Amino acid sequence: MFVTGLVLAAGASVRLGEAKQLLPYRGRTLLDVTLELARSCGFDQLLVALGGAANLVRDRVDLTGVQVVENPDFSTGCGSSISTAVNVVDPRADGLVLLLGDQPGVRAADVRRVASAATALGVCRYSDGLGHPLRFGREVFPELRGLHGDKAVWKLLHSGRYPVTQVPADGPVPIDVDTRADYERLLAGEAQ
Template identity: 60%
Template sequence: MTVTGIVLAAGGSTRLGRPKQLLEYRGSPMLDAVLRVARGCDFDRVVVALGGAAAEVEAAVDLTGVRVVHNPDFGSGCASTIARALDAADPRAEGVVLMLGDQPGVEPATVAALVRAARPDVGAVCRYRDGRGHPLWFGREIFADLRTLHGDKGVWRLLESGRIPVVEVPIEAEVPLDVDTWEDYRALRARDPG
């Protein structure tokens, strides 16, 4: 199956007050860690979507082998970033895996399990021991639905709407932390001091 991995890293980090993509994690910027995971997955193409602090991120993060797209409208929410990233997906892709640029604890094995359960006509979500979470799969037949979303929670509203079939993929782990606040970052460092 042809799959594009999309790393969503366009946020403006308003709650942190500085670019969270560049927070230190295991000796390098956090987005570097996420992109290493994405490169370790069996994706045919990796796309990273940037917006807030794009110039700083491009100067500090290793973007080798990754297609970079810019979303100047990043302040309107994640949905606009997804739409821009879809434009850069492999045209043969049977689906995309959405990964968060502020969630470095996702394992390639989790992505592999998600892709194994995927089909072009479904959405898929990871069912961790403590709840549902990213990464997410959206098959090609759902791309049009993705392009109609608005705001930050659009993908979750789509998954919960009943409009598309959704597969839950059991993952024997806790939901990996994503970083939106300084408390989140301290929790991430406490869980994985690296």
């Protein structure tokens, strides 16, 4: 199988008040840590969607081995990043795995398991619910091109239009940094 990974990092970090992609984490930036995870997953193609703070991210984040996709409509939600990025997915790709650039606690083993899901949609089933990463088979790509808003992928996942595989993942859904409190929880968990 040929699998493309897409890291979403285009948000304007409105709730946080600063570029969350550049927050310090483990001696680097939050996005650096997430991209390192993505590189370790063995994707055949790796994309990162940038928008808000794109110039700062390009200056401060190691983008080696990653194809940057700029989303000029980033302020309309992550659906626009996905719809922009799906247009540059390699034509050989059987699937697209979606990772959040502000969720560094995802485990590579979980990413690989979701990437190998054989149905149209795959999602991690954590102890406290569903969470990223998500996998989309090629047959879903046309719908990805029309996504809008922040919760568009979840609406698609729950639409009933495609079979969904829930891939077991250990522990709770990893922290997704949207607010200062989320970031503090992430740092507190690292100190334990």
